[in-house]
Amino acid sequence: MRIALIGYGKMGKEIEQIARNRGHEIGLIIDQDNQKDLNADQLKDIDVAIEFTNPESAYGNYQICFEAKVPVVSGTTGWLDKMDLVKEKCNAGDGFFYASNFSLGVNLFFELNKKLTKLMAPFEEYNADMEEIHHIHKLDSPSGTAITLAEGIIDNHPKKDKWIEATSMKEDELSILAKRHGAVPGTHSVTWHSEVDEITIQHLAYSRKGFALGAVLAAEFMPKKEGFFGMKDLLNL
Missing domain, CATH: 3.30.360.10 (Dihydrodipicolinate Reductase; domain 2)
Incomplete structure (x- = not known):
């Protein structure tokens, strides 16, 4: 599976290591220095995007992925005033997985x-x-x-x-x-x-590893899915 990492801080790097250890390829890494690379052309061969950024940029990142028909796994918090807009996109056929915590x-x-x-x-x-x-x-x-x-x-x-x-x-x-x-x-x-x-x-929590593993498991869950999902769906809670 080819994964795009949107956000490459400590969590992004932890996710990268776990994803690679589980046999996945990191096809795109977006950080502060290359935000313009987040576009439809760069996303064309991506199976799923994992997004851990900040409340100011998260919603815009989702829209770019939705336009490219790439499902999104996001752990960014603080943007929930736009949740209804994201769910509308999911109802229209896009795929989105959100958790305030992936542990x-x-x-x-x-x-x-x-x-x-x-x-x-x-x-x-x-x-x-x-x-x-x-x-x-x-x-x-x-x-x-x-x-x-x-x-x-x-x-x-x-x-x-x-x-x-x-x-x-x-x-x-x-x-x-x-x-x-x-x-x-x-x-x-x-x-x-x-x-x-x-x-x-x-x-x-003792470390970020539990959060990062959960995000990768969510990414494995999402390819070709449409709709809005969360940890209850992944864990059958």
């Missing part, structure tokens, strides 16, 4: 979070808050993973209507505390607390 462990954590929220919902004495910690180069805050966790709580708890990146005492708001320290790959915690005790679930 197998994180996606199991998402399901655990939803299950715990359903269990806690009847007990009014408990309230939830969240914390996420990432490396200092993380561009978006809170992380896409934290937002996915927050949405899992909001969708499954009758009194939570929205999340806020601040400490809130309002019953309908879910507080997210986002921290940026050193080279932390990613730590996410959800805590349910009452006056007498608390329950915390937490996921700690």
